Amino acid sequence: MAAPKVAVVGAGVIGLSTALCIAETCPGCSVTVLSDQFSPNTTSDVAAGMLIPHTYPGTPIHVQKQWFKETFSYLFAISNSAEASEAGIHLVSGWQVFKNTPKEELPFWSDVVLGFRPMSEAELQKFPRHQFGQAFTTLKCDCPPYLLWLEKRLKATGVQMSTRKVTDLWELNSEYHVVVNCAGIGACQLVGDEKIFPVRGQVLKVHAPWVKNFIRDGDGLTYIYPGVHRVTLGGTREKENWSLSPDPGTTKDIFDRCCSLEPSLRGAQDIKVKVGLRPSRQCVRLQKEVLSQGGVKLLVVHNYGHGAGGFSVHRGTAKEAARLVGECIADLQGSSSRAKL
């Protein structure tokens, strides 16, 4: 068999990191990323990129923890290197505060982030409406820089990138041996998945360079995440809302909620409003699928449905997807099916 050809559909953090893992683990493969959108127009570009995991109800906790651990270690090493500023990866410390003490005081990821501990009374005084809190240090992946850095790494390993809207995976059958579906919310249409739904998030990206710590309300709705150049203020979680247009009433509401956590934000400048649709699902769809049509097989690896937790688990799921791609290629090489091309 000639060099196996792999197509990765989707150029957000999942598509790009998956393509990179495939190129790393399968040097003989020819990998192409196909997407109708590239940075700065992907869902990932809107996200703050904070490494604080989202819990998927349908995935075993030990699996989620492994994904997070792998992602954290990978980014930790980059943050500590000369590439950190180009990749947009940096450490940030802060607080997660709760109006009511949560039933689970120790989340599954508390020993993966750094220095996790309950907040002291003195620290909680800064948040008079909140009774309980956790302090820790984690990583943040700023986008677009992180996606642009991934694109640069991909080009260096010979991965091709092409702007193309794929409306049906079967379109790719004649050109590629394996198709990797990292289409995010696009999977709804692309593969007709009824289990994936958007959770609309509106955020503000503001200039407030004196904000050095993150603050997150444990309800997940209000957060302040300082990035390299801008602070992301959020947010909303609107299920089944497909609108990508910023809503002015929501903007004011987000701003007010964040200012009540951090009053100095009243002085923030140059407020930019963004909207993203979290590709939400009970569990991440991370599996092989063999599609069949008229006797012809199409090998697909799905890696989508990361919802609010894409950045937190991207490297872990990318590695698993690359492993599945490896299995597909091994199957193809071992099988006696008709050679393609």
Place this chain on the structure above:
Amino acid sequence: MRVAIIGAGVIGLSTALCIHEQYHSLVPSLEVEVYADRYTPHTTSDGAAGLWQPYLSDHGNLQETLWNKETFDYLLGHLGSPAAKEMGLFLISGYNLFTQPVPDPSWKNIVLGFRNLTPKELELFPGYSYGWFNTALMLECRSYLPWLTNRLTQRGVKFFHKKVESFQEVSGDGVDVVINCTGMRAGELQPDPELQPGRGQIIKVLAPWVKHFIITHDIKSGIYNSPYVIPGSEFTVLGGIYQHGNWSEENSAQDRKTIWENCCSLLPALQKAKIVQEWSGLRPARPCVRLERETVRQGHFQAEVIHNYGHGGFGITIHWGCAMAAARLFGSILQEKKLASTPQPRL
């Protein structure tokens, strides 16, 4: 009642404000004046990164620890106010790193969330085997000094741009109390062999991805002679020079090399940081802060002086506690003058 403050760094301006706030309603005739040859952005305070952090050991100087605490609590109280941004005041977290275990500092319960570093955190800093994490405050003087100046101007305090050559020069002119906040050059007004320069040099860079302060310590070389990285609201300050007895305010190429190499070794990502400025300044170092009254006599002539200088590398850290203490000394002078000027009924 005329009060002249000599010096317009963080000590001079905050002392002026503290005195005016506390006494202007009690003393209707109170006139506060500031005399200095250097104003922001040309003072020693302007060169400081602005991190609130005392030295590692207070050398038994409990009073200074108290003044540090008063300053921290005062600033913390202002954090939520609309003035915070204008003051250049914000919270910041970060690391203190050591090559061996050390006792906890006097300020561990003053700052927020003080704790030891975990082994995983120490992996970030090869060569360091022990450390602390805490949340403290930044007070950037390039914002704070203008803010103090505005508050003082609003209160009718007058500013004079001149180099005062002697206490008599101001007190002979009808000033009742002189507050000596002259920092490094206090020796020019009155010799003080205990006051020595602790020369520092810094490099200001653009590194907005750095969100934590990192202060390393080398017990052998002494405070601030080991690299440190302090991110401000616009620039990040790289430093690690403390030269006792060196009066030079010229930037040294050797020191620049030392700072750059050591800081890049500590934080490899800094290699990509853009250098914006270099600066040298003299920390007004003294075994302890000189904060006391003195009646300075020369011939017929007498001046009530309150000294408030010698804050070394912790001026911002201690400034408000000292301003309050100086204001208390001023209050006692007022009491005495009242007693002296109010005629006592004679029996």
